[in-house]
Amino acid sequence: MTTDGATMNRIKKIMLAACAALVCFAFPATSAARSCEGGSAAPFSERAHSICINSQKRPWIGIRDQGVFAVYASAQSEPVSNAADKKFAPLEMQFVQMLLGLLAAGLVTLVVWVVMHRRANVLIKQKQEYKKFIDQAINMIAALIDTKSPYLEGHSRRTAKYSMMVGERLGMSQAELEELYYAAIMHDIGKIGIPDSILNHRGRYSDADYAELKKHVEIGGRLLDMITVMGNISQGARYHHERIDGGGYGTGTKGSDIPLVGKIINVCSAFDSMMSNQPQRPAMEIGNVQSELLHNVGKQFDEKITAIFISLINEGAVPLKPEG
């Protein structure tokens, strides 16, 4: 073998040894144990601070907590004590330095990746916890609204559920659906400010009581205006009693000027109210509810949303008995 050939052979072995060391650093528990198995340097695997790869006919490398103390590549198995005696040619030294530099860079990258990965997992978990807290708080508020009257029990949750079904059929984005859900589940939050005697009033309302009841849309709108991270969340409360023909109450809006969220909640809330017992009347039959919805298309209800809702009923997607 020529001198150049011998040098290249040693360089190859050094590179192989360095690569093996990198693998050992990345996967110390498995690689070290597997690589040392049956090798002449088996004791190294028992040292917590040492990683080794050794085989009688393969390159050998040993690394300890003090740093690299020996790198020796040979086709022969040689004792550790001889490793330090070996002299490297300048070109070999450059390669050794380069490979150790790469090894160090690889280790730094690995450590950074592990730290970033763990940090990202912590942030994801925190975000999930915040989302869970918000959902639980919103559900608690919805339950609080419904406790104002036995006739309201489950109304907010069911209206939100139906609204989501309609929103999905309309092709709303995930963010729009999320906002729709919160707007729908809190659409009657203003009833917190209405006396129970009015909410539970049996028979026809007096003009004064009805005027008081109608205030819940504005009270709810103002309360939800405080939630600024979702700019449209108050639309559910403010517009759910508006009618397409302009005969509703709240803002005096009509037709296409009524925000989509308001039009969806308008249909879903009306359906649930008709299907539930009310102070003024018992729950209606589904056939009569469908007739009422269709009869009021273009008057009280938006045509497209009503058509979607009727489809959902006919497909059996909407429960015909309140689920609570």
Ligand SMILES: [Fe+2]
């Ligand atoms: Fe309402």
